[in-house]
């Protein structure tokens with residue numbers, strides 16, 4: 132499958148003798164090493180090397196970008212970065228090439244009589260501002276909206292929130308992280324009252340056992356996975372892959388355990404049953420630091436417009452919780468999940484053994500789940516019952532996907548209900564934000580408006596008339612795509628898209644703005660371990676492209692908010708960051724000063740007394756702990772974490788006679804999401820040139836399907852034809868298929884379902900029912 136394998140294989144062979152980490156590289160051609168990268172670069176000593184966080188995934192590797200004659204020509208892992216210690220994966224290594232695709236957008240384009248016409252940036256910005264004014268006048272402020280991204284820099288998201296929430300006064304601010312991290316956020320909020328992981332990547336160096344709860348780290352978080360494999364070589368740690376499909380991660384793990392979709396809920400409960408039944412509960416920890424709660428069940432799936440849900444949490448006691456778990460004995464759960472009682476007990480035994488330090492890791496398998504909040508809660512339950520939390524190596528760790536999903540979406544608060552610090556529904560939080568934003572507090576609407584899926588539904592219904600889309604490609608990545616694409620094309624809708632390349636989303640735009648990407652501008656990202664990282668502008672953007680931040684500032688000024696958007700072009704990133712920092716002052720969330728971010732590969736908040744905080748809620752490490760105990764879960768008013776009673780429930784659509792397969796979707800190591808950047812990098816494109824449908828090998832044989840044969844997939848929403856892939860990358864179970872979503876020529880989201888978790892509103896792209904036919 133890797134056409135460029137020979138090239139990389141010769142590197143890897145050479146490296147095999149050189150590095151302890153090479154096991155990872157040999158198994159996963161994605162991983163390359165610092166020295167190797169340098170070897171490939173001619174005259175690398177003549178390059179000007181500057182530090183930046185990687186443009187791609189949420190691992191947030193520190194990289195050094197090599198500049199020559201005003202062009203970024205090379206990347207190597209930054210040996211000074213504690214995140215990746217000089218490592219880099221294929222995407223990071225080739226990331227600079229993403230800036231130099233032949234068809235970069237360089238001029239604003241305005242649609243006139245169905246054709247795109249080049250205009251000047253000033254004219255395009257004037258048009259956007261006047262359209263916004265007109266829409267607000269005709270339809271009210273909640274008719275304008277912005278849809279952004281976890282790939283926004285911190286300044287991008289911050290000015291978007293300030294303009295829409297603070298100045299215009301609408302909570303129509305959402306980001307694609309709703310499709311990605313929302314269940315992680317509501318999981319944290321319901322269990323701990325405060326967002327983001329308590330632990331950090333150093334946990335990898337301390338844990339003995341790693342349980343992956345449905346994420347394909349070998350392909351999606353390759354550098355972190357190689358750090359885990361490195362620990363296996365050094366210390367003999369165990370890796371257990373708990374998943375619905377056999378992936379490269381499963382193949383590299385010590386044990387692969389496959390479960391039926393959605394039944395992770397039942398297995399997590401069974402593990403808790405085992406912990407209690409075997410007397411493995413850390414009683415003093417639970418008594419001091421935990422409460423027990425239950426919420427509503429059978430909440431539905433958000434399939435209907437204007438669906439609303441509010442949970443009604445109720446305190447329960449340990450005995451009630453224990454009684455509830457009787458439905459989840461390993462034997463009963465074996466029947467539900469397909470995981471043997473023996474394997475359930477095996478997993479439980481590591482969590483239950485006080486001598487094992489366990490790190491649980493997860494990403495989209497748990498978040499893209501119609502009970503995503505619940506499954507997040509349930510994994511925390513396991514760590515709370517055993518007291519394996521907030522200490523080095525004992526760590527429930529929710530991984531982020533995008534480079535600044537934490538930084539720009541969760542911390543800046545670019546979701547409808549959020550403010551940079553706190554939520555719109557809280558009067559104190561509104562007053563705090565209004566003061567820093569220099570706007571009347573009444574401007575900030577106390578009611579959230581639309582989460583992402585509902586925002587597109589509102590566009591369809593006509594409640595929203597103007598949408599500005601930045602750094603995201605929703606016409607590839609929204610579920611049940613047809614409805615939402617048709618919505619953008621309706622009469623009387625005005626869509627602005629800022630991007631760097633033409634995409635299916637720019638295809639539906641009324642105005643296309645060319646953006647400056649990554650090191651063509653200055654900014655910051657925030658990664659999975661609460662690390663904020665700064666990058667300077669290193670090269671000039673092409674043509675008239677400008678940063679997303681500056682596009683927003685210019686439009687804000689045209690809308691009459693000169694006072695709030697006083698920033699000077701030369702210094703705006705510094706001014707914006709310093710203003711943003713004020714929102715988070717205090718020991719629980721303080722951000723590092725810009726000078727610190729400029730001088731080192733990032734800092735982890737809370738940044739207090741000149742120090743990053745590595746483990747939160749543990750008084751040994753976290754200066755915000757104040758209850759005099761070893762642990763303090765200060766996110767909740769009582770200082771305690773919550774153990775939740777959450778049952779197993781079915782997925783909204785399961786295979787039946789008409790649609791007998793499960794459709795699972797996701798990613799591949801070579802490509803970044805919709806491929807807009809990585810498909811313009813020749814080596815990555817050649818390695819994985821098109822989409823495919825992956826089938827179970829035995830079943831494919833019975834169906835007479837070989838690799839490359841055309842297969843038609845049909846769901847209740849649509850159909851597509853794709854080439855088959857058998858025994859190439861991953862192995863789905865019988866009656867399951869897997870399709871990656873990077874290929875805009877084979878839009879799998881035409882088929883997916885827009886059901887979501889009622890608490891987080893995050894859609895489930897991992898499960899729906901599909902018919903599979905050879906054509």
Ligand SMILES: Nc1nc2c(c(=O)[nH]1)N[C@H]1C(S)=C(S)[C@@H](COP(=O)(O)OP(=O)(O)OC[C@H]3O[C@@H](n4cnc5c(=O)[nH]c(N)nc54)[C@H](O)[C@@H]3O)O[C@H]1N2
Nearest residue numbers: 345346347351374375393494495496532533797798800804
């Ligand atoms: N190369 C590359 N790396 C990336 C990205 C990329 O596009 N390309 N994107 C980044 C982003 S934004 C993200 S969000 C991450 C995603 O990272 P991952 O979550 O690791 O990747 P996915 O392919 O979305 O999901 C794969 C997993 O979903 C699991 N799954 C399916 N159904 C269920 C279920 O019912 N329960 C559970 N628990 N698991 C289930 C499968 O077992 C499988 O391991 O990757 C990031 N890294």
Ligand SMILES: Nc1nc2c(c(=O)[nH]1)N[C@H]1C(S)=C(S)[C@@H](COP(=O)(O)OP(=O)(O)OC[C@H]3O[C@@H](n4cnc5c(=O)[nH]c(N)nc54)[C@H](O)[C@@H]3O)O[C@H]1N2
Nearest residue numbers: 311602603604605608629630646648796797804805807896
């Ligand atoms: N079927 C299916 N669908 C999914 C998922 C899944 O697992 N399965 N996963 C979901 C998840 S977790 C995620 S995170 C989303 C990701 O979905 P998207 O965010 O929609 O996908 P990207 O390809 O990352 O889109 C980023 C866009 O920004 C552009 N771009 C790059 N740099 C810049 C810049 O500096 N400025 C501007 N303005 N534009 C820039 C790129 O060219 C690209 O078009 O997909 C979601 N959709």
Ligand code: SF4
Nearest residue numbers: 185187188192220223
């Ligand atoms: S692991 Fe992620 S952050 Fe690190 S180099 Fe690869 S894509 Fe970039």
Ligand SMILES: [Mo]
Nearest residue numbers: 310311532533
């Ligand atoms: Mo994501």
